[in-house]
Amino acid sequence: MDGTQCDKVSVFVCGAQKSGTTSLYAHFLEHPELQSPDRKEIHFFDDEATNWAEPDYERLHDHFAGPANGRLRYDITPIYQFWPDALDRIAAYNPDAKLIFLFRDPFERALSHWAMEFARNDEHLDFRQAIRDGRERLRDLPRNAPAWRVFSYLERGLYGQQVTAALRLFSRQQLLFLRAEDLRDDHAATLEHIRLFLGISPFPDTGPKREHGRYATPGAKGAGAEDLEHVANFVAADMECFKQLSGLDISKWPTQSSTISKPVVNMIRQKDKRPNILMIVADDLNSWIGALGRHPDVRTPAIDKLAGQGTLFTKAYCAAPYCNASRMATFTACLPSTTGIYHNENFWERAQRPQTAIELLKAAGYHTFGAGKVFHGMFDYATAGRDILKRAAWNGVEERDHLWDQFTSCVAEPLPTERPLNKLHDFSKFDEVPPFYHHFDWGPLADDQEALMPDEKVCQSVSDFLLSAPDKPFFCAAGIYKPHLPWHLPRRFFDMYDKERIALPLVKDGDLDDVPDQARAWALSPRDHELVTSNGVWRDAVQGYLAAISYCDWIVGRIVQALERSGHADNTIIALWGDKGFHLGEKLHWRKFVLWEEATHVPMLIVPPKGHIAHPIAMNPLP
Template identity: 40%
Template sequence: MSSDPAPPPAGLINRRRWLHLAGWSGLATACGGGGGSATPSPPPPPPISGNVLMIAVDDLNDWVGFLGGHPQVRTPALDALAARSTVFRRAYCTAPVCSPARAGVLSGLLPRRTGVVDNTATFSSVNPGKQTVDQQFASAGYTVERFGKIDHIWSVVPTPLPSPMPYTNKQCPAPVGENGFDWGPARGEDNNQPDYQYAQAGIDFLNQHGADQPFFLSVGFTRTHTGWYVPQRYFDLYPLGSIQLPYAPPDDLDDLGPEGRATALRFDMHNCIVRQGLWASAVRGYLASISWVDAQIGRLLAALAASPHADTTTVVFWSDHGFMLGEKFHWHKMALWEHATRVPFLIRRPGQTTGAVVNAPVSLADLAPTLLGLHGLTPAYSMDGQSLQPLLSNPAQAWERPVLITRRQADALQSTGLDYAIRTAQWRYIRYANGEQELYDVIADPGELRNLAASPAHAAVIAQLDAQMPPTAWP
């Protein structure tokens, strides 16, 4: 193993500037129930221009063709969309669990300001009267509709699983409720599956909505959330004998502390899968689920292309957080490493026909202010995220904003504090509530296999990154 590289002095941001960039200047007084000060007496909204189609997927990591996260994945619809969009190659969730992540997308706020740090609450439940991004569009005169899972609720029947469906967690029991961890061919026709019905609801809206009334349409798909139940032909795309597995060296946890190891081995899922010889089968189920949801997105995008709204609609695609399938022996989200936090994220402007790539790290908290700004709307409250409009205009523009990711720690060693990760262009720094630290040079070590936190040569990097993190106590 080579010696530790000397930490470069460039690229680190002083604490005051970073806190300002991250929108934290009011954090001390704004924690908990949403925070931020409402804009007093806002001016009348400007004339409405253009529509928004927002597409969300559950638990999808970087295993899409246009990000190259898995060499075998087939996502033709998403790849075609990416070829005509601005792709944010290093986009990260605000939290690696559903409700806090979605609260961040919909509000432009980080978890300490949404008040949502786990799945026991939604943004609306703890911020009554505070508008999500689509509700702000509604106040400006847009027709707003949601189908499927956008917030951590399902806004159209059916609920995530059709009936009948195997609810038994037959592969590996997990204490996360029915359908916690299982996969296999779905029963019934395509139109019996929720994601098909969510796409169809969006298609019907596009076909029926008049061209003279702007809209903000959101369609959220429940796959790739477990259980991975999709039609057999999507499993057939990935022959079991040829599945390529994630890389997990035997000593990958040796340089982690107790909390890091407890997070990695949550539910002892890896042992359950490996001892049954199911690793390839599970990866196949995830890949099949990705291709299934890609097909439903393809149906929706084809309907948009054939509609009167084709040239007047901004298309946004994102996943709430990633998912790990054996990296660091972890089988879940709820961790602060790359595969649990990196997400596919792209924006296609009306009329955009060529693709562009942004390599700077960005946060999904940046989405709400970006959409509002693109449509000439002023945010209803101060947001932590920052509009990505400059990067849409110039993808190579310098962008020094680090991304903050938050995790409530109670699922591992039963701490009630908050864990944090900071992702910059070069570093991922993790600080657990119990004081444990991890540092990865993601340029030299993109797999995050070598924890540099104990290296004296990196003490200055850790000190500067650590100074930029908020307190661990909650609330």
């Protein structure tokens, strides 16, 4: 097999298992323009024994007899939509492939799945036990462990997650979402839909197919209403997401019955009682806010005012001192040990990843709006420095369109012309400047550049949204980039701090003498404190960071003012937090990336809607 594009497998029926894929296979066998494999389920892309760094696609092609000769090759392996990395592997193999998904009510699918495994003697628990305590058999197992093929009765019904993964990899035009009952009850119309999607001639009319019907009868082993309710509650939030993304009408599915108790969905559907949420996250904002009393000179009147109106968490700590890890932990309510995101690892593409709060709110009917650095992203200071550009372009690494009804990304960041302003390196020999120092700079911007700053644009976008918000509950996220480096800011914020009078952090010369070698290596890589102090710019740097905090505070104040002008303040919760802290010499360390106090202690406060009582201070550590 030569592996040319025409001989590649171009059609995949990816699931769901127990949703009519075998019946569809019977129809595919009859179509002359489809080249059938030697068996229905090839199981190539879920084979964990394959070397996926260099996959041998000939093994896949060997399942087809002779060349395709213009026919479409297909693979009907229904675990693909559920198995970790299977869709990614398909996309790497053939990014132009077309994928078909058949979805069945999660309760009926789970029961049929259980019945099949029970009949095979791979399952010995009754259905009630299997979907409750039986799920413990999957605890702590890697997602590609063999047990996930057998006992994932409930997890396979999280269709919203699976559709999200597919939409990340393929365009909507490459995906066809169908209900299992469509093929069962009106096979002719469904096959017509499929043939138009594939661009082939009509299927032969040989009547409906009924395959594996013996597994489809509810009631085995006493399954009843309590089991249906249990499954419905398990998939409730995910189903809201699935309905939105797939566009399918699933209102007649048993798990969607109005008689089923679904506390999560019932709560979030009470539209008249649901508050709006304004979330503000600041990048690298450590605990130096006035309300926490951690630095005597800092000026943060807007944040301090919010702290006085709500609950200030005095012992809030980030889950990890890295941007991506901290934000993913916050938005999923899962520690890095659960998400697997400790630094800049991939999150969105992970199979069966936890859903973010934004996805759940959107699925619940909230209008989602975001602006700025909400999820991880970065400015390209390397290219800006090397090419002597006036602006650094933004790369929204973890931004995803499916999260938002509206989103405004960061604009390019204006930069001073004579960089670096602190003169710690020579940018005329930029290739000799270590990457850590491409943005390790501070100093005032020209007056005409203030209006071009990314956080200024975020402030404007968020304010405009609040003043014209839709007539439905909304989640509005404002991602403020400062006080992240570089500290290039309007001069008036530097003028707020007399660098000769500001308090410097307490630094003990021997503070690393009693720490492990690894911690010492982290603290001194790079050797920022030695560089800063030997060049006599420590006070200048602390002034720059304090100025950046006050600039951030000024942006926060304007956003809150816009909320108050909008008329929504009486029904809006405000949450403000820093994603991680920042060292300015403590323990001879600068920046973050360590597990010490200054890198992990962050501001966090929650303000209830106006007129509601809040507890002024919360002492319990977070998370």
